[in-house]
Amino acid sequence: MVNRYENVLIETVTRLLIPAMQLFGLYVIAHGHGSPGGGFQGGCILAASFILMVISYDIKELKSRMSENLNTILCAIGVFIYGGTGLLCVILGGNFLDYSVLHKILPVDPIKARYMGMLMVEIGVGIAVMSVMISIFLNIASRGEHEGALN
Amino acid sequence: MIWQLDILILILVVICAIASITVKDLLSSALLLGAYSFLMCLLWTEMGAVDVAFTEAAVGAGISTAFFIGAIYYTTRRTKD
Numbered sequence: 001m002v003n004r005y006e007n008v009l010i011e012t013v014t015r016l017l018i019p020a021m022q023l024f025g026l027y028v029i030a031h032g033h034g035s036p037g038g039g040f041q042g043g044c045i046l047a048a049s050f051i052l053m054v055i056s057y058d059i060k061e062l063k064s065r066m067s068e069n070l071n072t073i074l075c076a077i078g079v080f081i082y083g084g085t086g087l088l089c090v091i092l093g094g095n096f097l098d099y100s101v102l103h104k105i106l107p108v109d110p111i112k113a114r115y116m117g118m119l120m121v122e123i124g125v126g127i128a129v130m131s132v133m134i135s136i137f138l139n140i141a142s143r144g145e146h147e148g149a150l151n
Numbered sequence: 152m153i154w155q156l157d158i159l160i161l162i163l164v165v166i167c168a169i170a171s172i173t174v175k176d177l178l179s180s181a182l183l184l185g186a187y188s189f190l191m192c193l194l195w196t197e198m199g200a201v202d203v204a205f206t207e208a209a210v211g212a213g214i215s216t217a218f219f220i221g222a223i224y225y226t227t228r229r230t231k232d
Contacts, residue, residue, distance in 0.1 A: 028205075036201040036202045036204075036205045037202070037205055038202070040206065040209075040210075041205050041206055041209045041210075044209035044210050044213060044214050045209055045213070047214060048209070048213045048214060048217070051214070051217050055217070133214055136218065137214075137217060137218060137221060140218055140221045140222050141221035141222075141224065143225060
């Protein structure tokens with residue numbers, strides 16, 4: 001990584017900042033049902049860390065860590081986790097996203113099952129929002145070509 | 152709720168909103184819109200709606216400013232009208 005990019009200040013600050021942002025995004029997603037935050041906000045923070053990577057390095061650096069195929073697959077997986085949790089509740093005899101019926105398949109009581117179901121939905125929404133935000137930014141910033149530096 | 156702080160932040164919000172639609176430089180306009188979002192986030196935090204404030208800080212001040220700046224790379228820097 002040394003001497004590949006021009007500005008050592010931007011490179012160093014970005015390298016220190018991106019892991020902290022991603023850790024904070026995961027914290028926001030994981031604690032979304034008990035405190036302010038949730039899947040949407042955590043996903044946005046995760047996407048902002050990748051956007052910071054694109055702005056300070058280039059798109060190729062992002063492609064080496066998260067390719068376009070992986071991004072699309074993650075988007076689909078996030079929506080699948082969200083919708084699958086909701087439909088699992090319907091299959092088990094409750095309403096859509098009625099998490100308390102999940103205690104029939106999880107080894108916990110209904111209140112804890114509600115907690116677990118909410119966490120699953122937050123994780124799905126977080127993954128979907130993160131990959132969609134990265135995809136929107138790449139398509140805006142590179143005119144749909146997905147290559148080149150941003151400056 | 153402290154009403155003096157409310158009034159102060161509200162005045163700054165109005166100033167940022169008017170400035171972001173009157174300024175001729177598009178990059179300055181995008182950054183002023185980010186400042187507007189951040190001040191709205193402060194206002195919501197001060198009123199007790201912490202979850203809405205969090206969304207505004209993540210989406211309004213963070214992501215959408217980056218989207219606007221990414222779009223401005225491919226237009227002219229100054230507005231024509």
